[in-house]
Amino acid sequence: MSSPLQYRGRFAPSPTGPLHFGSLVAAVGSYLEAKHHHGTWLVRMEDLDTPRCVPGAAEDILRTLEVFGLLSDEPVLYQSQCTVAYEGALLKLQAGGAVYPCCCTRKEIADSALHGIEGLVYPGTCRTGIPAGREGRAWRIRTDLRASPFPLPLSPIEFSDTLQGHITQNLEREIGDFVVKRADGLFAYQLAVVVDDADQEITHIVRGADLLASTARQIYLQRLLGLNTPAYMHLPVAVNAAGEKLSKQTLAAPVDTAQPVATLLRVLDFLRQQPPAALADGDVDSVLAWAIQHWDTAKLRGIQALPAPVIS
Numbered sequence: 001m002s003s004p005l006q007y008r009g010r011f012a013p014s015p016t017g018p019l020h021f022g023s024l025v026a027a028v029g030s031y032l033e034a035k036h037h038h039g040t041w042l043v044r045m046e047d048l049d050t051p052r053c054v055p056g057a058a059e060d061i062l063r064t065l066e067v068f069g070l071l072s073d074e075p076v077l078y079q080s081q082c083t084v085a086y087e088g089a090l091l092k093l094q095a096g097g098a099v100y101p102c103c104c105t106r107k108e109i110a111d112s113a114l115h116g117i118e119g120l121v122y123p124g125t126c127r128t129g130i131p132a133g134r135e136g137r138a139w140r141i142r143t144d145l146r147a148s149p150f151p152l153p154l155s156p157i158e159f160s161d162t163l164q165g166h167i168t169q170n171l172e173r174e175i176g177d178f179v180v181k182r183a184d185g186l187f188a189y190q191l192a193v194v195v196d197d198a199d200q201e202i203t204h205i206v207r208g209a210d211l212l213a214s215t216a217r218q219i220y221l222q223r224l225l226g227l228n229t230p231a232y233m234h235l236p237v238a239v240n241a242a243g244e245k246l247s248k249q250t251l252a253a254p255v256d257t258a259q260p261v262a263t264l265l266r267v268l269d270f271l272r273q274q275p276p277a278a279l280a281d282g283d284v285d286s287v288l289a290w291a292i293q294h295w296d297t298a299k300l301r302g303i304q305a306l307p308a309p310v311i312s
């Protein structure tokens with residue numbers, strides 16, 4: 001068992017397609033932050049959302065990471081193999097009365113027209129029980145809880161992000177009771193990520209700022225489950241010319257593995273590391289060695305999005 005002071009970071013891609021520039025930024029950023037602190041860096045495949053997973057994508061992502069010299073220090077964890085742990089967490093939440101079954105359809109929720117920071121806020125219809133004749137399919141967590149079994153505040157959730165500063169979120173108003181187990185029987189990302197980060201003893205989470213708004217939900221779950229809260233660092237996300245986050249939906253191109261040094265230098269430029277031009281003549285290992293030694297995130301403070309490089 002590692003000492004709690006030992007840095008343990010991770011990169012947790014969803015195998016929904018090949019790595020694109022934006023996901024490589026999260027991989028490289030989390031790796032450099034871990035290695036700069038002489039820490040352990042893990043890769044976790046978030047392959048729970050089976051309808052979105054693409055066959056072969058997990059292997060493809062691991063092969064791509066290897067081309068860039070990014071190797072997990074421990075065997076890769078696959079979320080699809082951890083459902084017993086998620087079930088255990090759900091049982092704990094059920095026992096504490098923190099979750100309730102919900103029968104509402106998307107349309108019924110949309111009709112309530114309550115809006116938060118990530119779309120619709122669940123109006124709480126099933127909090128007091130499921131209407132007669134209906135069946136609960138999803139499990140939602142109450143966001144109106146004020147006391148956890150552990151003396152930690154539940155509302156608002158406040159935390160300090162290493163790059164994005166002090167964040168406060170009122171979950172009940174801004175997010176609403178969120179799903180921890182979906183109507184299709186799959187565990188939701190928010191629950192799975194909290195269980196895995198705890199089970200893998202992750203001390204520091206470095207990921208894209210698109211997940212900043214999810215962090216309060218994760219801290220809320222950690223507090224209800226009595227789990228430690230890691231340190232959070234949210235890196236700027238790479239956006240295209242239209243200002244959209246690079247993703248499968250915005251048809252982001254797979255990263256160029258044919259010229260790994262050039263691609264890696266573009267990632268370092270994006271992360272404002274100012275790599276010396278001479279590194280272009282070296283190999284991936286020498287670029288990583290330079291980047292680990294010189295890693296400095298000061299110039300990324302407060303930045304949540306940056307344009308992705310345009311490759312001609």
Ligand code: GLU
Nearest residue numbers: 012013014046193207211
């Ligand atoms: N699997 C998530 C994604 O690819 C990342 C989860 C995380 O880093 O917490 O967006």
